[in-house]
Amino acid sequence: MSHSTTEPTNPAAAELIARSNRLGADPKNTNYAGGNTSAKGTAIDPVTGEEVELLWVKGSGGDLGTLTEKGLAVLRLDRLRAMQNTYPGVEREDEMVAAFDYTLHGKGGAAPSIDTPMHGLVDAKHVDHLHPDSGIAIATAADGEELTRTIFGDTVVWVPWRRPGFQLGLDIAALKRENPQAIGCILGGHGITAWGETSEESEKNSLWIIDTAAAYIAENSKAEPFGAPLEGYAALSPAERRAKAAALAPVIRGIASTDKPQVGHFTDADVVLDFLASSEHPRLAALGTSCPDHFLRTKVKPLVLDLPSDASIEDSIARLEELHEQYRADYQAYYDRNKKDDSPAIRGADPLIVLIPGVGMFSYGKDKQTARVAGEFYVNAINVMRGAEGLSTYAPIDEAEKFNIEYWSLEEAKLQRMPKPKPLATRIALVTGAASGIGKAIATRLAAEGAVVVIADLSLEKAQAAAAEIGNTDVAVGVQADVSDEAAVEASINETLLAFGGLDLVVNNAGLSLSRPLLETTVADWDLQHNVxxxxxxxxxxxxxxxxxxxxxxxxxxxxxxxxxxxxGPNNVAYSATKADQAHQVRLLAAELGEYGIKVNGINPDGVVRGSGIFASGWGANRAKTYGIEEEDLGKFYAQRTILKREVVPENVANAVYVLCTSDLSHTTGLHIPVDAGVAAAFLR
Structure with missing residues (x-):
């Protein structure tokens, strides 16, 4: 069987992908990368020429909304079902995962997920396992089993909590055999599973369960599921909360990165602000999330600032630092209570979700997408808690079960298979004057090496266009900044903090030049270049x-x-003087900021003609006139006066910036690196 990268070659796989994309496109149906879907069908075995029954199922780590054929695992159903004969029991069910590899058809596609038995053993052509907020609300209600009967009758059956795996697949298969009228089940503490004999029927059944649960919650929920409003905890105005978020962001990012650096995401969505403004939010937040997908992304519980919305920045910082110490101690105790002899080492005791009343939520991860998705998952958890509390009492799975999943050997193996991070992973960079030329090349190189970048430029339109060329907003964003204006600079820093949660790397690249002899250089010329x-x-x-x-x-x-x-050089007094000023700032700041672990270094390029906004704006013509050459020959002219006879291009400067920021130069500060192909008169002395 061949595997196409475009249209699936098998009708069953094609139907499955289309259904998966529709289900995954709507967040009410499932969270990002949550759940899995499958289809059974037949294909010709190229070895025997005979027809074989196959299972196509979303593989480990994929996302339904963006699923393609490459993300499907393809297994032989006869071999998968035969595993029931060798199943050693629930105490050893993890051993079955390695055996999945022996059931693959051909190259098998993606790695099979732990939920594969749920799909392969259930006697239905099509199966959907999803994590809808409405379904998890029923699944985490204290009387979820009774609610399931009340809402669905015998059409949907309750399955008590069981960790995903082979036994859960056996349980659901038995449930379907014993309840032929059922179209699906509520998985206690977890989500829903539905099935059908056609792809259309399975999707219809999934949506019916989701929508029926949501309608029942809407019609029967108490008026204030999270309790009465908590005095003093109402949302601040949009401008006030964003200002406070920016002021707190560096401290919170430092807290979240104590064990290992993290990238952040901020949201002040109404759902978060309303939750934090309610009296029951401290109790509910302490209970943590329930669905495995949720707490694997958000940790077992968030850190919640227990101060009112108008608490001062100083008081908030002091309290956050106290709460962080408590959080780390609590997490260590949670690990110690539940660890076993073969448990993986603790992975870090810092929070991934930090909630600030009146302001919003910070979420963290190894990159921006992971951080953003963690925040989306906690919003899912809030919705789940609202539904469960509105009908009953929110009762997530207990902490021992959470620990068993968080420190599951299979989860650890998945983490170990992750590709090695790029050199600048988790670094947050701000590059000024980065819509073109040297700045754009620097931003592009930093992003290619794993950093997230903020492109600051006088033109917002150009900054955003340059950012879009580098990647989506999880990789690069553009902001407007007049670096000569203190308020504009502060605003661009704040935008960086709200976009990525912090800042690690700043490149002072913004510049311009007017090439004039001393007697033709005006005070305005001097001030403009020194200001920028x-x-x-x-x-x-x-x-x-x-x-x-x-x-x-x-x-x-x-x-x-x-x-x-x-x-x-001649005819260049204002530009060269301000560059000398910048060069000495490097030395001064290196000496002053070293005690904080902040390195300050500089790059000394020769004239970079290609792609340069400075040269294009008239500087090139003036320099060419000074040297008595044609403007189009300026790059070649500069090259010929160097020792190496090479033209300096923006990428050469970007390379030097990258090297300065890697761990290889972790002990280097106060340095100027010439990137000039060798100009003896500019040798550093």
Whole structure:
């Protein structure tokens, strides 16, 4: 059987992918990467030429909304069913996962997930396992079994909590045999499973369970599922909460990154603010999430600031630091209570979700997408708690079961299979003047090496266009910034904090130049260039340093200076003087910020003509006139005056910035790196 990267070659697989994409496109049906779907059908075995019965099922780690044929595992049903004969029992069911590899058809496609038995052993052509908020609300209600009977009669059957695996597949298969009238089941503490003889019927049954549960909750829920409003905890105005979020972000990011660096995401969605404004939120947050997909992404519970919305920044920071100590102690105790002799080592005791009343939620992960999705999962959890509390009492699975999944050997194996992070993974970079030329090349290189980047430029439109070229908003965003304006610089730093949760790396690249002899250089010429480069670098570095110090994670500040900071050339007094100013800022700040683990270094390029906004705006023509050559020959001219006879291009400068920010130069600060192909007159002395 061949595997296409476009249209599936088997009708059953094609139907499955179409159904999966429809179900996964609507967040009411399942969370990102949550749940799995399957279809059974036949194909010709190329070895025997005979027809064989196959199972196509979403593989481990995929997402229904974006599923393609590449994300399907393809298994021989006869061999999968035969595993029932060798099943050693629930105490050893994890051993069955390795045996899935021996049931694969051909190359088998994606790695089979732990839920494969649920799909293969259930006697139905099509099976959907989903994590809808409405279904999990019933699944986590204290009287979920009774509610299931009340809402669905005998059409949907209750399955008590069981960890995903081979035994759960056997249980659901038996349930279907014993209840031929049933179209699906509620999995206690977990989600729903539905089935059908056609793809259309399975999808219809899944949606009916989801929508019926949602309608019942809407019609029968108490008026205030989260309790009465809590005095003093109402949402601040949008401007106030975003300002407070930006002020707290560096400290919270430092808290979340104590054990290992994390990228952050902030949301002030109404669902979060309403939850935090209600009297029962402390009790419910302490209970944690229930669905395995939820707490694997969010940890067993969030850190919740227990101060009113108008608490001062100073009081909030002091209390967050106290709560963090308590959280770490609590998490260590949770690990110690539940660990077994063969449990993996503790993976870190910092929170992944931090809730700030009146302000919103910070969520964290190994990259922006992971952080954003963690926040989305906690919103799912809030919706689940609302539904369960509205009908009954929220009763998630107990902590021992949570631990067994969080530190499951199979989960650990999945983590170990993850690709090695790129060198700049978790680094958050802000590059000024980055819509073109050197700045754009730097941002592009940093993103390629794993960083998330904020492109700051005088033109918002150009900044956003450059960011879009690099990647989606989980990778790069564009912001407007006039670096000569202190308020604009502060705003761009705040936008960075709200976009990615923190800041690690700043590149002072914004610049311009006017090439004129001394007697033709006006005060306005002088002030403009000094405002953008000398003053602008000072303002950006000052605002950035405040964040870096608060985070307590160290960081990098890089100045794109110039060989002109050392080399004295004609008709260039204002530009060269301000570049010399920038060069000495590097030394001064390296000396001052070193105690915080902040490295400050500089790059001294020669004239970079290709892609340069400076050269395109008239500087190139003026320099060409000074040297008595044609403007189009300027790059070649610069190359010929160098020792290596090579033209300097933006990517050369980007390479130097990258090297400065890697662990290989972790002990280097106060350095200027020439990127000029060798200009003897600009050698550092």
């Amino acid at each position: 480069m000398a003053k602008g670098s000072f303002l950006v570095s000052k605002a950035a340093a405040r964040v870096l110090i608060a985070q307590k994670l160290g960081g990098d500040i890089v100045y794109i200076s110039s060989k002109n900071s050392v080399f004295a």
